[in-house]
Amino acid sequence: MDVADRGLTSPEVDFSAWYNELVLRAGLVDRAPVKGTMVIRPYGYRIWELLQDELDRRIKETGHQNAYFPLLIPQSHLHREAEHVAGFSPELAVVTHAGGSELAEPLVVRPTSETVVGEMMAKWVSSYRDLPLLLNQWANVVRWEMRPRMLLRTSEFLWQEGHTAHADAESAMRETRLALDIYTDIARDFAAIPVIPGEKTPGERFAGARRTFTIEAMMRDRRALQAGTSHYMGENFARAFDIRYTTESGELGHAHTTSWGMSTRMLGGMIMAHGDEKGLVLPPKLAPYQVVIIPIGRGTRFDELVSVAGALLERLRAVGIRARVDERSHRSPGYKFHEWELRGVPLRLELGPRDLAEGSATLVRRLGKGKESLRLAALPEVLPGLLAEFQESLLVRATEFRDSHTRPVSDWSAFQEAVASGWAAALHCGDTGCAERIKAATAATPRCIPLDAPAESGDCIYCGQHADFGKRVLFARAY
Amino acid sequence: MDVADRGLTSPEVDFSAWYNELVLRAGLVDRAPVKGTMVIRPYGYRIWELLQDELDRRIKETGHQNAYFPLLIPQSHLHREAEHVAGFSPELAVVTHAGGSELAEPLVVRPTSETVVGEMMAKWVSSYRDLPLLLNQWANVVRWEMRPRMLLRTSEFLWQEGHTAHADAESAMRETRLALDIYTDIARDFAAIPVIPGEKTPGERFAGARRTFTIEAMMRDRRALQAGTSHYMGENFARAFDIRYTTESGELGHAHTTSWGMSTRMLGGMIMAHGDEKGLVLPPKLAPYQVVIIPIGRGTRFDELVSVAGALLERLRAVGIRARVDERSHRSPGYKFHEWELRGVPLRLELGPRDLAEGSATLVRRLGKGKESLRLAALPEVLPGLLAEFQESLLVRATEFRDSHTRPVSDWSAFQEAVASGWAAALHCGDTGCAERIKAATAATPRCIPLDAPAESGDCIYCGQHADFGKRVLFARAY
Ligand SMILES: [Zn+2]
Ligand SMILES: [Zn+2]
Numbered sequence: 001m002d003v004a005d006r007g008l009t010s011p012e013v014d015f016s017a018w019y020n021e022l023v024l025r026a027g028l029v030d031r032a033p034v035k036g037t038m039v040i041r042p043y044g045y046r047i048w049e050l051l052q053d054e055l056d057r058r059i060k061e062t063g064h065q066n067a068y069f070p071l072l073i074p075q076s077h078l079h080r081e082a083e084h085v086a087g088f089s090p091e092l093a094v095v096t097h098a099g100g101s102e103l104a105e106p107l108v109v110r111p112t113s114e115t116v117v118g119e120m121m122a123k124w125v126s127s128y129r130d131l132p133l134l135l136n137q138w139a140n141v142v143r144w145e146m147r148p149r150m151l152l153r154t155s156e157f158l159w160q161e162g163h164t165a166h167a168d169a170e171s172a173m174r175e176t177r178l179a180l181d182i183y184t185d186i187a188r189d190f191a192a193i194p195v196i197p198g199e200k201t202p203g204e205r206f207a208g209a210r211r212t213f214t215i216e217a218m219m220r221d222r223r224a225l226q227a228g229t230s231h232y233m234g235e236n237f238a239r240a241f242d243i244r245y246t247t248e249s250g251e252l253g254h255a256h257t258t259s260w261g262m263s264t265r266m267l268g269g270m271i272m273a274h275g276d277e278k279g280l281v282l283p284p285k286l287a288p289y290q291v292v293i294i295p296i297g298r299g300t301r302f303d304e305l306v307s308v309a310g311a312l313l314e315r316l317r318a319v320g321i322r323a324r325v326d327e328r329s330h331r332s333p334g335y336k337f338h339e340w341e342l343r344g345v346p347l348r349l350e351l352g353p354r355d356l357a358e359g360s361a362t363l364v365r366r367l368g369k370g371k372e373s374l375r376l377a378a379l380p381e382v383l384p385g386l387l388a389e390f391q392e393s394l395l396v397r398a399t400e401f402r403d404s405h406t407r408p409v410s411d412w413s414a415f416q417e418a419v420a421s422g423w424a425a426a427l428h429c430g431d432t433g434c435a436e437r438i439k440a441a442t443a444a445t446p447r448c449i450p451l452d453a454p455a456e457s458g459d460c461i462y463c464g465q466h467a468d469f470g471k472r473v474l475f476a477r478a479y
Numbered sequence: 480m481d482v483a484d485r486g487l488t489s490p491e492v493d494f495s496a497w498y499n500e501l502v503l504r505a506g507l508v509d510r511a512p513v514k515g516t517m518v519i520r521p522y523g524y525r526i527w528e529l530l531q532d533e534l535d536r537r538i539k540e541t542g543h544q545n546a547y548f549p550l551l552i553p554q555s556h557l558h559r560e561a562e563h564v565a566g567f568s569p570e571l572a573v574v575t576h577a578g579g580s581e582l583a584e585p586l587v588v589r590p591t592s593e594t595v596v597g598e599m600m601a602k603w604v605s606s607y608r609d610l611p612l613l614l615n616q617w618a619n620v621v622r623w624e625m626r627p628r629m630l631l632r633t634s635e636f637l638w639q640e641g642h643t644a645h646a647d648a649e650s651a652m653r654e655t656r657l658a659l660d661i662y663t664d665i666a667r668d669f670a671a672i673p674v675i676p677g678e679k680t681p682g683e684r685f686a687g688a689r690r691t692f693t694i695e696a697m698m699r700d701r702r703a704l705q706a707g708t709s710h711y712m713g714e715n716f717a718r719a720f721d722i723r724y725t726t727e728s729g730e731l732g733h734a735h736t737t738s739w740g741m742s743t744r745m746l747g748g749m750i751m752a753h754g755d756e757k758g759l760v761l762p763p764k765l766a767p768y769q770v771v772i773i774p775i776g777r778g779t780r781f782d783e784l785v786s787v788a789g790a791l792l793e794r795l796r797a798v799g800i801r802a803r804v805d806e807r808s809h810r811s812p813g814y815k816f817h818e819w820e821l822r823g824v825p826l827r828l829e830l831g832p833r834d835l836a837e838g839s840a841t842l843v844r845r846l847g848k849g850k851e852s853l854r855l856a857a858l859p860e861v862l863p864g865l866l867a868e869f870q871e872s873l874l875v876r877a878t879e880f881r882d883s884h885t886r887p888v889s890d891w892s893a894f895q896e897a898v899a900s901g902w903a904a905a906l907h908c909g910d911t912g913c914a915e916r917i918k919a920a921t922a923a924t925p926r927c928i929p930l931d932a933p934a935e936s937g938d939c940i941y942c943g944q945h946a947d948f949g950k951r952v953l954f955a956r957a958y
Contacts (some may be wrong), residue, residue, distance in 0.1 A: 030599060032549040033556060034586060039599055042544035042614070049545065065521035066528065070511040071550075071588075071619055071635050072572070077512060093551070093577040095588065098634075099623030100569050107513060109550075109574065109588070120509060120518055129809070135521070140550055140619065144578030155577075156550050330608070 008342065010277050015221040019272060023150045026280050026343045028267070036148035036155035040264065043343065044151075046288035047267055048158065052138070054190055054285075055160060055262060058182045064134040064162060069116050071140075072107040077115045081240040084114060087207020091143040093155070109142040114208065114233075114259055117163040118241030125165055125255060127246050132175065133165040133255075151268035152225075152479055159263030165243055165255040169234070172256035173211075176232040179260035180213045183228035191266065192283040192394035193217045193273045194402055195227055196474060198448025203432035206259075210234035216447045216474065218402040219272035222422045224447045224476035227269045230260035268479075273398055280344025281366055283394050284387040291316060291323040291383060292345045293361075296333045296352040305351050312351075312361075312376060319380045321387070341366060346390045347383065349374075365390065367397075408472060415461050415475070419444035423476040425453070429460035430468030438462050444475045487821065489756050494700040498751060502629045505759050505822045507746070515627035515634035519743065522822065523630075525767035526746055527637065531617070533669055533764075534639060534741060537661045543613040543641060548595050550619075551586040556594045560719040563593060566686020570622040572634070588621040593687065593712075593738055596642040597720030604644055604724050604734060611654070612644040612734075630747035631704075631958055638742035644722055644734040648713070651735035652690075655711040658739035659692045662707035670745065671762040671873035672696045672752045673881055674706055675953060677927025682911035685738075689713035695926045695953065697881040698751035701901045703926045703955035706748045709739035747958075752877055759823025760845055762873050763866040770795060770802040770862060771824045772840075775812045775831040784830050791830075791840070791855065798859045800866070820845060825869045826862065828853075844869065846876075887951060894940050894954070898923035902955040904932070908939035909947030917941050923954045 008025065011018040023029050028044030040048065056066075072095060078085045088111045095107040110116065117135070125133060138160050145155045162179055166172040180197050187195040195215035205212040209231035217227045237243070238254040247253050274281040284290045293312060295305030309325040316323040326336045333350070340348055350362040350371075361379065363372045367390070374382060405422030409415045418424035419442050428435070428446060438461075439445050453471040460467050487504065490497040502508050507523030519527065535545075551574060557564045567590045574586040589595065596614070604612060617639050624634045641658055645651040659676050666674040674694035684691040688710035696706045716722070717733040726732050753760040763769045772791060774784035788804040795802040805815045812829070819827060829841040829850075840858065842851045846869070853861060884901030888894045897903035898921050907914070907925060917940075918924050932950040939946050 030602065033553050033595060033598055034549060034551045037549040037551060039549065039595075040547040042546050045546050046544070048547075065525070067521050067524050068519040068527075068637060070513060070516040070518065071621065072513050072516060074512050090579050092579075093574045093586075095572045096575045097585075098572040099625060100571075106576075107572075116512060116518075119512055123509065129807075142550065146578060158547060328608075 008277065008279060011220060011275065012277070018275075020150065022271065022275060022279055022342075023268075028271075029150050034155070036145045038150055038154050038156075040158070043288055044267060047270070047282070047286050048264055050286045050288070051186070051190065051266060052160075055182070055186055056138075058186065059136050059160070059162065062178060062182070064136045064164075066137060067135050068137055068139070069110075069113050069120065071110055073110055073116050075106045075108050077119060078108055080115065081208045081237055083236075084208035088112070088143070091145075093142045093144055110139070111141055111143045112259070112261070113137065113139070113141075113161055113163065114237055115241070118237045118243060118257070121163075121165050121255070121257070122242045122244075125243055125245050128167055128248050131165060131167045131245060131255060132171060134175075135164065136160055136162045149268075149479075151271070152265055157264050159261050162258070162260045164258045165238070166257070167245065167247070167253070167255065169256050172258050173232055176211070176213060176230045176258045176260070179230040179258070180215065180228075183215050183230070183260075183262055186262070187215055187217065187227055187266075188395065190283065190285045191270050191273070192391060192398060193227065193269060194395060194399040196448060196450050198450040198453075198474065200448055201428070201430060201435065201446045201469075201473060203435050204446060206231045208233060208236055210236065214448050216476075217269050217273055218398070218405065218423065219269070219479070220275065220401070221272070222405050222476075224423065224474075224478040225265070225269045225272065226447070226478065227266055228260070228262040231258060233257040233259065274394055275344070279342030281394065282344035282346060284346045284391045287322065287344065287346055289322050289324040289345050290387055291321055291347045291349060292340045293323060293325045293349045293351060294333060294336050294340075295325070295327065296350055301353060302329060305353070305356065308356060309351050312349075312379065315380045316383065319384060321380075321383055346387060349379075367393065406474075409461065410458075412461060416442055419475055419477060423447070423474055425472040425474055426461035427456065427458045427467035428469065428473040428475075429463055429465040431463070431465070434460060434463045434465075438475065443477045445478055447474045447476050447478060449473050487756065487758060490699060490754065491756070497754075499629065501750065501754060501758055501821075502747075507750075508629050513634070515624045517629055517633050517635075519637070522767055523746060526749070526761070526765050527743055529765045529767070530665070530669065530745060531639075534661070534665055535617075537665065538615050538639070538641065541657060541661070543615045543643070545616060546614050547616055547618070548589075548592050548599065550589055552589055552595050554585045554587050556598060557587055559594065560687045560716055562715075563687035567591070567622070570624075572621045572623055589618070590620055590622045591738070591740070592616065592618070592620075592640055592642065593716055594720070597716045597722060597736070600642075600644050600722045600734070600736070601720050604722055606725050607646055607727050610644060610646045610724060610734060611650060613654075614643065615639055615641045628747075628958075630750070631744055636743050638740050641737070641739045643737045644717070645736070646724065646726070646732070646734065648735050651737050652711055655690070655692060655709045655737045655739070658709040658737070659694065659707075662694050662709070662739075662741055665741070666694055666696065666706055666745075667874065669762065669764045670749050670752070671870060671877060672706065672748060673874060673878040675927060675929050677929040677932075677953065679927055680907070680909060680914065680925040680948075680952060682914050683925060685710045687712060687715055689715065693927050695955075696748050696752055697877070697884065697902065698748070698958070699754065699880070700751070701884050701955075703902065703953075703957040704744070704748045704751065705926070705957065706745055707739070707741040710737060712736040712738065753873055754823070758821030760873065761823035761825060763825045763870045766801065766823065766825055768801050768803040768824050769866055770800055770826045770828060771819045772802060772804045772828045772830060773812060773815050773819075774804070774806065775829055780832060781808060784832070784835065787835060788830055791828075791858065794859045795862065798863060800859075800862055825866060828858070846872070885953075888940065889937075891940060895921055898954055898956060902926070902953055904951040904953055905940035906935065906937045906946035907948065907952040907954075908942055908944040910942070910944070913939060913942045913944075917954070922956045924957055926953045926955050926957060928952050
């Protein structure tokens with residue numbers, strides 16, 4: 001990695017180039033042989049694991065069980081739910097040969113698993129006692145991308161997909177909202193991203209869903225990123241796959257199903273929500289290394305400092321801090337400072353001969369200005385608080401950034417201005433054609449109808465027809 | 480699940496039928512729509528997660544980092560290592576269409592990841608400072624199976640695959656053996672399977688490897704199961720993918736690589752190593768539920784017992800025991816006993832009105848005879864010891880079983896007898912043709928050359944030529 005060799009493109013100059021350079025140079029991902037696919041390198045994968053740990057804990061805590069459904073799905077199964085197949089057909093990768101011969105029926109590499117899960121649920125559900133059936137899987141999925149983007153849109157990505165079946169609409173809707181709450185909390189409390197939870201307008205729904213909910217995050221280029229979705233399917237999939245059950249009173253009913261997913265795309269969101277001209281800025285809760293210790297000196301003095309740093313490392317680990325010593329002797333301190341800034345480590349501790357003589361270390365925050373001397377002995381006690389402060393400051397900064405770039409607008413020219421530099425909250429008729437014309441004119445799309453927006457009525461910002469949702473819709477250019 | 484409705488085929492009568500029925504009826508797996516693939520249901524997946532947790536911990540502890548490599552590999556990449564492609568070609572699933580059109584080059588669904596990892600390592604390794612490069616991934620792989628068997632041979636399975644690159648043969652061989660040690664320990668200490676670690680004979684090597692090591696486990700039908708493998712590739716893949724580095728003295732050298740994997744097949748091994756005519760017998764360390772509590776009573780009495788059981792559950796969880804209360808009111812105690820025996824829960828606690836009056840619970844061990852009354856108050860203190868005892872007893876039983884069915888043999892008729900009912904340890908010439916003739920005559924194959932076998936020389940058990948390995952080779956019929 002030649003991270004310190006040349007500067008990173010400034011995100012102010014070219015956000016897209018900045019992102020593309022950064023994900024590679026920070027060692028998060030690499031280009032894989034097949035166009036549109038990626039390798040997630042250890043540094044990036046560790047962030048994913050930390051996110052996974054927390055998400056998996058929340059998913060289990062709320063009564064879901066993990067399972068694993070197969071990668072390959074008969075093409076005909078996808079066709080059972082008409083909207084679903086229409087939505088996914090253009091993105092499918094298809095296996096036509098296996099075991100040395102052509103298959104009688106082509107197999108689709110799962111783009112998502114509603115169909116195969118539906119098929120199995122129909123086998124497993126027969127009585128009201130079998131409901132709710134609360135499942136989740138961690139898996140890879142393939143959706144062929146013509147314009148791939150590392151972590152944001154790749155032909156293969158990793159995610160969790162929750163799939164549940166319920167006796168009635170109320171229970172299924174509660175579940176849909178529960179998953180959305182989990183995503184909202186994880187984004188806020190771990191990724192330090194103050195997402196807006198809301199419902200998608202009809203034109204933006206998941207293929208086959210009755211209602212789709214989303215969390216929308218603002219990136220530092222002020223575009224929106226959909227960072228997690230939760231779908232209420234109604235009886236659509238239950239009818240397509242025959243998921244029926246006997247009620248307590250002996251009647252036969254269709255189950256109501258849901259599905260919800262969060263993916264490695266979230267890593268792209270974290271990069272774009274917090275990163276700056278120096279590189280990544282990682283929230284401590286998801287940082288592979290929360291603290292990097294850099295011994296500064298030469299020769300035997302260096303070895304001595306490395307050994308002091310090693311002892312400090314053990315003490316920090318003992319209090320649950322993820323720390324690392326950069327003990328490379330062939331790299332200069334300056335090179336290391338740049339590299340760990342690029343890689344977004346929240347706190348840096350410099351340990352030079354003078355620090356050592358004073359029994360202290362020099363602290364540099366990834367986002368702060370200036371340096372600060374801290375007593376070595378006090379570090380295990382002091383650092384957890386500083387990390388919590390750093391985590392909180394990221395959320396505050398991102399919230400202020402989002403709020404200062406979100407405007408309620410009531411006329412078309414204010415709308416155009418707002419979405420050119422941020423998000424607009426506007427009344428909308430709900431018509432898909434109208435939304436398409438807004439997109440053609442401004443590149444902005446309806447992101448969601450925020451759950452907590454106050455009731456408001458009036459006319460559509462674009463066409464002037466009566467607004468449909470009883471509250472404002474968020475519009476933005478989006479990833 | 481109609482687990483108690485009809486008996487399970489006896490493993491003594493038809494081991495294969497017993498296995499096939501058991502994996503379905505215990506709720507471990509289910510048949511998926513595509514022939515040869517499976518769904519891993521929550522009960523089976525939980526066992527896999529418990530195994531994963533431990534294996535992942537050991538892998539990280541020894542300096543490896545997790546990463547993720549893509550599912551799809553250009554067909555031409557597989558061809559770069561001649562033995563490798565020859566070995567895997569018959570099992571490949573091939574994607575020929577994606578995104579609505581035919582691909583210029585077909586893509587292979589990874590059967591294993593040496594080729595794509597090799598490709599990336601060539602990019603990442605340039606100096607001796609980049610070595611060793613110690614990577615691991617958790618992934619699904621596809622190998623088309625003509626004669627599939629749940630968990631043992633399915634067209635898709637889950638595994639971890641370690642991939643490492645080293646500066647020299649010594650370091651790579653140490654790594655190969657380290658991975659084998661991890662597998663040996665995990666099998667023994669968690670799955671309670673006393674595996675035999677050893678080296679594969681040339682005819683049984685991994686496609687493209689210079690040396691292959693394996694752990695071999697004895698199932699209760701006395702067949703062998705390869706439960707994990709570790710390969711030393713020499714410079715084969717480094718030459719095929721150009722993984723070169725500059726040594727400290729400035730020369731250019733090829734790296735030496737290794738790979739090693741353990742899969743969901745291990746679950747099949749656990750089932751067949753410990754199960755009996757009543758069903759699964761799970762080692763406590765990998766059991767989703769180590770203790771099941773069954774309240775026995777009717778009406779309000781039942782509700783009262785359920786509530787006592789719930790309080791007990793919390794106290795058991797507080798000491799780290801995975802316990803569950805079976806509070807279904809529409810199932811009889813007898814049904815529940817059968818079901819949890821079928822599902823292999825190590826300890827059952829029955830809680831009836833008389834137990835309650837005495838402040839006790841009735842303990843039944845999955846493998847023990849008779850019942851035992853234990854004071855409720857003492858359970859959190861007593862059960863961990865009983866679980867450890869159960870875990871240990873499984874290992875002892877499996878070790879005795881293995882040893883009593885393994886015979887050193889020195890003549891052909893004793894060999895034939897030994898492999899008809901167990902394992903044979905015999906001298907072998909090492910010739911692949913000779914091994915094939917032995918297989919044709921007895922269905923037995925060379926499983927491994929055990930690492931700890933004493934030195935011994937003499938003539939081949941079959942052809943009488945000079946024996947090649949300096950020690951006895953284990954032969955067995957195998958899965
Ligand atoms: Zn309109
Ligand atoms: Zn021979």
